[in-house]
Amino acid sequence: MSLPFIESLLSAPQPLVMEVKRRDAFGFDLISGHTPAEIVTAYEKAGAPCISVVTGRWFGGTRELLRDVARLTELPLLQKDFITRKDQLETARELGASAVLLTAGLLSASALRGLTIAALSAGLTPFVEATTEAEIASVPHADECVIAVNNKDIKTRERDRGDLDRSFELLPALIASGTPCPVSASAIDSPQTAARLLDAGYKGLLVGTALLRSGDPGEWLRTLESSRQTVRSALHPS
Ligand SMILES: O=P(O)(O)OC[C@@H](O)[C@@H](O)c1c[nH]c2ccccc12
Numbered sequence: 001m002s003l004p005f006i007e008s009l010l011s012a013p014q015p016l017v018m019e020v021k022r023r024d025a026f027g028f029d030l031i032s033g034h035t036p037a038e039i040v041t042a043y044e045k046a047g048a049p050c051i052s053v054v055t056g057r058w059f060g061g062t063r064e065l066l067r068d069v070a071r072l073t074e075l076p077l078l079q080k081d082f083i084t085r086k087d088q089l090e091t092a093r094e095l096g097a098s099a100v101l102l103t104a105g106l107l108s109a110s111a112l113r114g115l116t117i118a119a120l121s122a123g124l125t126p127f128v129e130a131t132t133e134a135e136i137a138s139v140p141h142a143d144e145c146v147i148a149v150n151n152k153d154i155k156t157r158e159r160d161r162g163d164l165d166r167s168f169e170l171l172p173a174l175i176a177s178g179t180p181c182p183v184s185a186s187a188i189d190s191p192q193t194a195a196r197l198l199d200a201g202y203k204g205l206l207v208g209t210a211l212l213r214s215g216d217p218g219e220w221l222r223t224l225e226s227s228r229q230t231v232r233s234a235l236h237p238s
Contacts, residue, residue, distance in 0.1 A: 005050055005076040005099040005125040006146060006181050009204045012049035014221050016194070017078060017183070019052040019208030020069060022060030025158040030212040036065060039212070040072045046217040050099075052078040052206055058157055063095055070096025078127050082106060086118045099125035099146065103154055104135035113140045120144055129154070129185060131166065133173045147174055148183035148206060162187020164197075171201055191220055195227035199235075 009015050020039055021030055031039060043051055053069045055061040066079055076098035083089065083100055084107065092100045102115050112128070117140065119126045126145040130136045131153065139147055149170045151162040167184040174182035184197045185206035194205050214220045 003125055003144065005078065005127075008049040008076050009146075009181060009183075012047065014047060014224055015049060015198070015204040016211075016221070016224075017050045017052050017185075017204060017206040018043040018046070018048040018211055018217060019054060019080070019206060020065065021052075021054040021080075021208045021212065022065070024209055025058065025152075027060075030209060036068050037072055040069055042217050043211075044073060044075065046221045048075060048217075050076045050078060052080050052208070053097075054080040054208070056081045063091070066092075066095045066097065083115060084111065086115065089115070089119050089122050089124060093122055093124060097124065099127045102126050102128045103150075104128055104130040104138060105132075105154060109138050112138060116140050116145065127183075130170075133170060136170065136173045136177050139177060139179075142177040142179045145179055146181045146183055146204070147177055147179040148185040148204075149174065150185050151188070152186040158186065164188075164193065167197060167202070168200060175201070191224035192227050194224050195231050198228060199231045 024030055053066045055063050055066050070077055077096055078099040079092045079097040080101045083102060100119055104112055116126045128139050128145050129148045129150040131150055139145055149167045151164050151166055152158040153160050181203050183204040183206055184202045188194050188205055188207045189210050197205055211217045211220055
């Protein structure tokens with residue numbers, strides 16, 4: 001089966017899912033006068049392998065935003081919303097998504113199972129967000145899913161500052177799950193933090209606020225690349 005979202009992320013030199021999100025969890029504007037087209041162009045120029053589009057209302061999102069982004073780019077898109085019903089999967093596909101967020105902490109085990117299977121059979125990659133070992137272990141068909149540790153807490157509407165230790169602690173459980181694509185999501189505030197997570201073994205990262213606030217995603221990525229080289233040469237001095 002072709003998994004464009006996963007393949008694109010895994011083959012990128014800097015595997016960042018770059019997010020389009022209108023507002024942060026406190027309602028502060030993140031795109032400050034820029035159009036979705038400007039943001040998508042900046043992300044593509046920076047080398048984004050995939051784009052995440054937040055359609056959830058808490059973050060100022062709409063379905064139209066996903067549709068607009070899909071018209072602007074060929075890159076695989078992740079729809080970030082609170083999906084609880086199978087008909088939302090059909091809509092995601094119609095709007096142009098290749099992957100859909102499923103939030104383990106908000107779904108019962110049987111709902112997560114049903115939605116994961118339905119997403120896969122609709123040709124969508126499940127991007128399952130988890131915050132505990134038990135949630136990670138409950139993901140069915142993990143070998144066909146992205147599993148992401150969310151460093152923030154969706155139950156507090158992501159108003160916490162985020163806990164990156166969670167990503168470091170849960171990486172062994174993610175690897176044990178069999179996902180080809182362990183991802184760390186949210187609260188990744190700098191290229192240096194991103195470099196540490198990738199060096200620890202993450203295969204992908206999802207970054208929204210920091211990239212949108214930076215004003216220059218290309219520069220953010222170049223700094224990430226050089227930070228990764230610094231980490232590597234510190235570990236393997238020649
Ligand atoms: O802006 P940040 O801290 O880089 O986080 C991005 C992303 O992980 C966050 O937007 C998110 C995580 N889970 C969600 C669920 C719905 C909407 C959005 C989200």
